[in-house]
Amino acid sequence: MKFIETLKLAIAAIWAHKLRSALTLLGMIIGVMAVVVVYSLIQGFNTYVDEKIAGIGAKSFNVQRFNPLEDFKDTDTIAAAQRRNKDLTLEDYEYLKERATLIGKIGARARGTPSIVKRGDQILEDVFVSGATAAIADIENRDIAEGRFIVDPENDAAQRVAYLGADVATKLFPVGSPMGQEISISGLPYRVIGVETARGTVFGIPQDNFILVPLKTYANNFGGLIRQRSLYFVATSKTDDLFNDAVDETRFLMRTRRKLPLSEKDNFGIVTPDAITGLRDRLFGTIFIVAIAVPSIALLVGAIVIMNIMLVSVTERTKEIGIRKSLGARQMDILKQFLVEAVTLSAIGGAIGVTIAWIIGRVLTAVFFPTFLSLGAVFIAVGVSMGVGVMAGVFPAWKAARLDPIEALRAE
Amino acid sequence: MSDVTLATLPIEAALQQAQVNGQHRPTSLISMRDIWKTYQMGTEEVHALHGVSFDVNKGEYIAIIGPSGSGKSTLMNLIGCLDTPSKGDYWLNGKNVSEMDDDELARIRNQEVGFVFQTFNLLARATALHNVELPLIYGGIGSTQRHEMATQALKAVDLSDRVTHRPNELSGGQRQRVAIARALVNHPSILLADEPTGALDTHTSKEIMDLFERLHSEGNTIIVVTHEHDIAARAHRILSIRDGLIEKDEKIK
Ligand SMILES: Nc1ncnc2c1ncn2[C@@H]1O[C@H](COP(=O)(O)OP(=O)(O)OP(=O)(O)O)[C@@H](O)[C@H]1O
Numbered sequence: 327m328k329f330i331e332t333l334k335l336a337i338a339a340i341w342a343h344k345l346r347s348a349l350t351l352l353g354m355i356i357g358v359m360a361v362v363v364v365y366s367l368i369q370g371f372n373t374y375v376d377e378k379i380a381g382i383g384a385k386s387f388n389v390q391r392f393n394p395l396e397d398f399k400d401t402d403t404i405a406a407a408q409r410r411n412k413d414l415t416l417e418d419y420e421y422l423k424e425r426a427t428l429i430g431k432i433g434a435r436a437r438g439t440p441s442i443v444k445r446g447d448q449i450l451e452d453v454f455v456s457g458a459t460a461a462i463a464d465i466e467n468r469d470i471a472e473g474r475f476i477v478d479p480e481n482d483a484a485q486r487v488a489y490l491g492a493d494v495a496t497k498l499f500p501v502g503s504p505m506g507q508e509i510s511i512s513g514l515p516y517r518v519i520g521v522e523t524a525r526g527t528v529f530g531i532p533q534d535n536f537i538l539v540p541l542k543t544y545a546n547n548f549g550g551l552i553r554q555r556s557l558y559f560v561a562t563s564k565t566d567d568l569f570n571d572a573v574d575e576t577r578f579l580m581r582t583r584r585k586l587p588l589s590e591k592d593n594f595g596i597v598t599p600d601a602i603t604g605l606r607d608r609l610f611g612t613i614f615i616v617a618i619a620v621p622s623i624a625l626l627v628g629a630i631v632i633m634n635i636m637l638v639s640v641t642e643r644t645k646e647i648g649i650r651k652s653l654g655a656r657q658m659d660i661l662k663q664f665l666v667e668a669v670t671l672s673a674i675g676g677a678i679g680v681t682i683a684w685i686i687g688r689v690l691t692a693v694f695f696p697t698f699l700s701l702g703a704v705f706i707a708v709g710v711s712m713g714v715g716v717m718a719g720v721f722p723a724w725k726a727a728r729l730d731p732i733e734a735l736r737a738e
Numbered sequence: 739m740s741d742v743t744l745a746t747l748p749i750e751a752a753l754q755q756a757q758v759n760g761q762h763r764p765t766s767l768i769s770m771r772d773i774w775k776t777y778q779m780g781t782e783e784v785h786a787l788h789g790v791s792f793d794v795n796k797g798e799y800i801a802i803i804g805p806s807g808s809g810k811s812t813l814m815n816l817i818g819c820l821d822t823p824s825k826g827d828y829w830l831n832g833k834n835v836s837e838m839d840d841d842e843l844a845r846i847r848n849q850e851v852g853f854v855f856q857t858f859n860l861l862a863r864a865t866a867l868h869n870v871e872l873p874l875i876y877g878g879i880g881s882t883q884r885h886e887m888a889t890q891a892l893k894a895v896d897l898s899d900r901v902t903h904r905p906n907e908l909s910g911g912q913r914q915r916v917a918i919a920r921a922l923v924n925h926p927s928i929l930l931a932d933e934p935t936g937a938l939d940t941h942t943s944k945e946i947m948d949l950f951e952r953l954h955s956e957g958n959t960i961i962v963v964t965h966e967h968d969i970a971a972r973a974h975r976i977l978s979i980r981d982g983l984i985e986k987d988e989k990i991k
């Protein structure tokens with residue numbers, strides 16, 4: 327008996343019991359759907375992170391007080407790091423700037439402070455104000471809409487100038503150009519020198535609600551660059567090939583400056599994009615396993631349901647099996663018939679599951695968060711469903727094939 | 739072997755003859771030797787057949803009669819290879835069926851035997867045409883030729899205008915004719931019918947028996963189980979069964 331005949335037969339049998347087939351497949355559909363949705367969320371997240379975070383501007387690394395990967399594992403490591411690690415200082419910055427040979431550009435920044443910003447009767451609360459040096463513009467690839475970024479003399483002289491995020495600019499200056507205008511940040515007057523192009527949101531967090539001022543101005547007016555305002559450096563290497571060497575050199579210089587013996591751990595942190603993606607992979611490795619394992623149980627339940635229904639179907643169709651056998655169907659023909667039926671059934675379930683997952687993915691992408699579904703994942707999902715079908719179908723099919731023709735014919 | 743059929747001899751002689759013949763390949767279409775069929779009912783053994791021996795030649799038209807429970811259906815199922823004997827030898831077309839495995843038996847059912855049942859045994863969801871095509875599907879015949887052959891077979895039983903009907907859209911007589919077309923479509927060596935008119939009224943029964951007569955005149959070998967004497971009388975030879983044994987084997991034409 328040709329395969330195409332068997333397939334036609336299977337589809338006819340499934341179609342003959344539409345409602346039952348649909349109910350049988352419910353578990354299967356939900357399982358496949360859940361797996362695929364989770365998978366495309368993670369895929370989408372990865373692509374997103376790669377594009378938005380690691381891919382911003384030139385490849386750069388941070389030098390900061392803590393190394394989150396090493397230091398924030400548990401309360402013990404946090405406590406140890408808090409004792410060991412010291413805040414970075416502007417002297418550290420000058421030291422690196424002078425001595426590093428492989429660093430292309432280096433800039434210094436401080437963690438921001440939510441502040442009240444005013445212009446006339448316009449009051450904005452919780453604008454994220456922080457300090458930066460001139461080099462930050464290039465290193466972070468900042469896109470200037472109007473005016474310019476902070477320059478070195480402004481920083482050296484600790485002038486009160488401000489570079490605004492797009493949201494802040496449009497809210498404070500609904501009409502007219504903000505350039506050269508005065509605004510008040512935490513009660514002190516600043517002159518606007520530039521506005522950044524709108525960046526939108528990353529993970530739902532708005533990116534345009536900030537003000538950057540010269541680093542020294544920030545230190546003078548907001549307090550020393552420690553703790554919540556802690557200083558950190560952002561650096562690039564001379565060429566991309568030298569990136570790892572530049573990181574190593576920076577580490578060596580920092581250790582030398584802080585006179586760390588070989589046996590001692592770094593008392594500062596260097597964070598590279600690789601480390602960030604590495605952390606993400608580690609984090610998502612666990613989420614991935616859980617997120618895939620749980621719906622897999624649904625798949626297993628789905629398989630048992632299919633097996634059960636196939637067994638019922640074999641019992642119900644004993645007479646049919648008898649008739650077919652009496653007309654010359656071999657055991658293999660009957661086995662194939664039921665196995666193909668089970669596999670077709672679950673492949674349909676898989677396909678429906680993937681389709682629903684795809685639609686959910688589109689909706690999620692549109693309203694909430696980007697998702698990504700690769701063709702490979704689709705094939706794997708349908709393939710796994712078919713595998714489940716084989717698992718679920720083989721025993722009932724074997725039972726059907728083994729029926730005695732005359733006994734089967736006598737069934738009602 | 740002489741032209742005296744074994745079943746007409748006393749049983750001891752038949753058994754002896756069977757042993758002698760056991761060494762040979764019989765030349766007749768069907769050759770059964772000391773066939774037993776025993777069912778185990780709990781601790782009790784039920785012998786549906788005990789030591790049946792007979793031969794059928796090509797082109798014969800045989801009726802099997804006997805009281806209810808005498809073993810007629812059991813015997814037919816054995817001839818049709820739907821069931822296997824507990825003991826004894828059965829040659830069909832010179833091949834020893836008793837030694838065949840499942841696949842070979844399936845092939846015999848497909849190619850050598852056409853079976854007509856009292857209750858038709860058609861697939862309820864399939865059209866007349868598809869029902870007739872079934873043996874051809876399992877015979878591995880391609881769809882074009884299959885369609886051709888099945889249409890032809892339905893024409894031969896005067897159902898050309900009912901090919902797309904499903905069984906529940908056909909009368910009892912028409913259903914049985916579909917079943918006969920299905921039995922004949924593969925041009926089997928032998929047509930077996932177990933009470934083919936048992937579920938039909940007298941008029942329709944007569945139609946079906948006319949059809950059998952025509953098929954026989956066209957050269958088909960036919961064995962019919964029946965309760966009705968006028969149906970048995972149409973055959974050329976009557977096997978009477980009682981208590982699992984052939985009681986009488988008479989040529990009537
Ligand atoms: N599967 C079975 N298990 C046990 N006993 C059986 C089985 N099939 C048949 N028998 C017994 O074998 C004997 C012969 O049965 P069979 O069906 O061959 O009778 P029959 O001659 O066809 O009768 P009828 O004219 O009523 O159809 C009966 O006594 C029956 O009870």
Ligand SMILES: [Mg+2]
Nearest residue numbers: 810811812932
């Ligand atoms: Mg019977």
